[in-house]
Amino acid sequence: MSDSPSNKPQRALFSRADFPDDFVFGAATAAYQIEGHKFGGAGSSHWDTFAATGSNVVRNEDGALACDHFHRWETDLDLLKDGGFDAYRFSVSWARVMPDGITVNEEGLAFYDKLVDGILARGLKPYLTLYHWDLPSALADRGGWMNRETAERFADYAEVVMARIGDRVVRTATINEPWCVSVLSHLIGEHAPGLRDIRATARAMHHVQLAHGLAVHRLRAAGYQNLGVVLNFADILPFGEGQEAAVDRADAMTNRWFIESIAKGTYPEVALEGLERHMPDGWRDDMAVISTPIDWLGVNYYTRSLVSDAPDLPWPSTRNHEGPLPKTQMGWEIYPEGLRNLLVRMARDYVGDLPIVVTENGMAWADEVIGGAVTDETRVNYIRDHIAAAREAMEGGANLQGFFYWSLLDNYEWAFGYEKRFGIVHVDFETLDRTPKGSWHAFREALSG
Template sequence: MFSIDRKDFGPGFTFGVATAAYQIEGGQGDGRGPSIWDSFSATPGNVHNGDTGRNACDHYELWPQDLDLIRDGGFDGYRFSFAWPRLIPEGTGAVNQAGLDFYDRLIDGMLERGIKPYATLYHWDLPSTLQDRGGWMNRDIAGWFGDYAALVATKFGDRLEATATINEPWCVAFLSHFIGAHAPGYRDIRAAARAMHHVLYAHGTAVDALRANGARNLGIVLNLEKSEPAGDAPGDLAAANMGDALANRWYLGGVLKGKYPEEVTNWLGEHLPSGYERDMEVVSRPLDWLGINYYTRGIYKASPAGLPQKVDGPLERTDIGWEIYPKGLTDLLVRVSNEYTKIPLYVTENGMAEVEGDDDPRRVTYYDDHLKAVLAAREQGADVRGYFAWSLLDNFEWAEGYNKRFGIVHVDYQTQVRTPKSSYRAFQGMLHNTR
């Protein structure tokens, strides 16, 4: 059980769980179009064991029992994502009625159970047809995404508690276009530079489209790290500064201040879209809240190659190899509050991969320590309004396939049987099955 109590967070604090469409839904018939993750995971060598999200957790059919788990756990909210290719199979044009019907059922099911719907428009499953047209490298994606946002606002907006445009733009742009670890798997500085800007330009365009169609309570979800130098040497300090600029300040500065860090614009140079500066007013459209996903810190040392090089820290690690560093969450929440914005903050993802099994005491400790880190940030003045555990279910963990399990509920992928873990029971005990 946790060492803290719900009342420690005061009235009105939201506790929730999070998932993403491609990682859990399955249900790839019924008119859904292909996404970049379908082709990426079908390509040998990209995903552990050749796993794909074709069936995942079959949430498309089993959503009622998954919502029952959220309700029975005492959670207030469910952070889920719409699948763009399920709603608009080609990315633009014709709408899939079966997709609209599915999300109608899902959202109504949340409301019937007293669960607040926290929606995300884009959690990485770009329609393949749009990738054929350049995807996030093509400036036109802002218009495509804006039209998609307008559809969501029109069909579902009046039932949503909050809507985020993009989940983790660093992953959408840098991890997927420069490092190449996620779909579409590019390793190209020009591709990365364009995606890094266009993903935020599309975010701002979507904010305009959502608001124009009556949606309310709008935000974006950034994955941030606590960037620290490996030592006191000037090279390590410079590496940590560049690491912070790439992971944090590009997105915080762009979205909240309308300005990118010079370290990164100088590095990207001619590869950035011509005249990108004129887009910054759209990039930095006012938001109602900011979501922060936090998993670990980045420790950097100087690298002969010029870009910062990460090194391992000395602390205990999760099953996916990420160092467990709760203080980093406190530091980030306080920093964002002091340096960037006073709008409400939400921890929209936080959790750990652990070995298979229903008994997960290390995960219980992980959540306990990170919830205390949230309390510490609030005590220092950060306006943190909610916390969403990642993830409700064991699921398709992107390039790791089904090899890494983040769920507070165990999923047997052969039978699709759900079994609550100790971490689920810890939340349930703290939340007392009441709201």
């Protein structure tokens, strides 16, 4: 795929004057995708073993080296500072901090200690995510997210990390994208551990929510504030007429299961019709903990989903359809209206005036360095249109307080290996050289205004 001019007239990426003075613009990354997991005493994660098995990952690539952020973090933080960003959203690797899921690795904690200091030294606000999918293999051996113990161990881990760096982070998210941790990984099988099992899925869907609730409950008791969660949403729409029931089921599994349990202490009944018989015993007793109040909501948004009834398929008996809109390198439709719709919906139906942050929004493209530069006009237009949609959501009642582009760097894109490039900074995976793309320069221009 090559870059191509947009049919839309070119205009500024955005104007800071269109946003409140305290609105935060940032970029995001995740530990396993950039750090290099072979360094710093990190233990095996289930992504290491998933990538080493068969053809789970393109070219069987893993995160052993990734972008070598473990050694190049100062350079990467300088890219954020020089780009004029306000904040950096990063994650801590559970398998680095606790290689066996339980025992603390001091070298791992020390890395994040100096990273946070480096973020602050550059005038950036640290936004922490405690879990971005790097489950220690030792816990995976005991059932991973199918096992209630993992939720308890996660709360232990959260306490350890926050005791070390919690005094300096601005906002903390417990878990990134519980849908991916549970459904994508246990039902669809595209992410570690790569299962396709409805019983495993139901248990993972509950235990990941329980892990979030236990962590918030314990951290709140320890006096920490600004605690939240990062949920991924798709704007789910009907493929043709008469598909309301299909939309309802797909929305329940993709969106409502995760936000309703946190905001209202319930799971959608239409989802329980297919999942309840597979749920762990006594799950209803956990709902009060799962719905422990949060201080802010992180929203990740990339695309919409067009669905129809599919009686020939197992529950939830829906089928996804390719839409007609332009697509990213991932094959995802570019649909900025979905971001506006979901932000307004979250405020209206679930969180009211609670602060919302767009914690991820971005696109992959087959970027190349030509003449020392990367022209990524399609990405610039994508960012411009999604930030405009976010502004419309604010006008529609959403208390939106920040926008983080995904991702700062081209990185290890999970099952797609190093093939899909989301970054505003190009990474040469042979030399590890960093080259700011046109989108980075566009951000810098907008943020300097």
